[in-house]
Amino acid sequence: MNSLEARHRQAQRVVSFTYVGIPVIFLGLVLWITATVDGGAVKWxxxxxxxxxxxxxxWRRGKSRYMPVRWPRAGSLVGGVTALFSAFEADVLSAGSLALWALPITIVGTIVGSGFGRYGFRVLMMPAIAELADSEYELSFRMRGLTRLxxxxxxERVTLHEQMVLQTVDGQSTVREKSYPLTAxxxxxxxxxxxxxxxxxPVAMKLAPASSPGPALILQAQGEDWVLPQNEAPAxxxxxxxxxxxxxTH
Known part of the structure; x- marks a missing residue:
């Protein structure tokens, strides 16, 4: 699937299912559970x-539909909530013993939801093609090696960041990152x-990638050079x- 338009259509279908389709299934499942347990009467x-x-x-789909790096996390959250509350609803209404299964069911829902988000990311981003530059997407490329960089x-901007939230001495959360305007x-x-x-x-990285044989991207801005190991560096x-x-030009 090398056509950008084909990638876009497929990715947006996955995004819509992740953000909206799973909650619709959640709604239908809960209504079905209540109707089944209550002799056909739906408890709205x-x-x-x-x-x-x-x-x-x-609402979040509208905010994140062009930010593929957010899709897996959104999928895991929606999938986990759907699995947890569906199990809880069935347990309460049927007075059954699903409580013991709530955690495994939630874990499965989280994994499945995250899987859909990751699939959407891969459909759009892999392999990298130059035409992605002409899209509205915020593009994200992971560096080679055991790193979260x-x-x-x-x-408007290019940003190097580590996907890790850190606690500072004063209890505030921060993220290691450095960014420049594209024009710089x-x-x-x-x-x-x-x-x-x-x-x-440009900034100290907790899990910065070590040099390894293979393609890499050199990015120069304001007197600084980034050398980034990345298998798709040419694209x-x-x-x-x-x-x-x-x-x-803008």
Whole structure:
């Protein structure tokens, strides 16, 4: 699936199912459980939680439909809530023993929901193609190796960040990241690493990737160089060059 339009259509179907479709299934499941247990009478009061999840999903879809890095987390949250409350509702209404199964059911729901979000991400982003630069998506590329380091590119900025929330001494949460306007980027190059290079980053990374043989992206901005091990570096370089050119014409 190399056509950007085909990727977009497929990814948006997955996103809609993740944010809206799963809550609709949640609503239908809860109404079915109440009707089954109560001799065919639907208890609409039981639908309040599913309706709230549906409303939140609809709202969040509008906010996140072009941010693929958020889809797996949203899927895990919606899937987990759906599984947990469905099990709880069935247990309460039937006076059964599903309480023992609530945690495993929730874990399964979380995994399934996250799986849909990850599938949508892969459909859109893998493999990277230069045409992604012409889309509205905030693009995100993970670095090679045991790291949580990602390169994010939107219409205005490029950001290197570690997907890890840290607690500072004063109890505040922060994220390790460094970003520049696209117009401040002075060079983008795809290179090949031998594996012996010492890599440096603009901010201290807790799980920064070590140098490893293979493709890498060099990004130069405001006198700083990022050397980023990434297997799809040539395509990412093209994406950046296109977005930089677009940013400079606006």
């Amino acid at each position: 009061a039981a639908a309040l939680v599913p309706l709230a999840v549906l409303a939140a999903g609809w 990602r390169l994010s590119v939107d219409a 980027v002075t060079g983008v190059h795809a290179v090949t690493l031998s594996g012996s290079e010492r890599l440096k980053y 990412i370089a093209e994406i950046l060059e296109r977005r930089i050119a677009t940013a400079r």
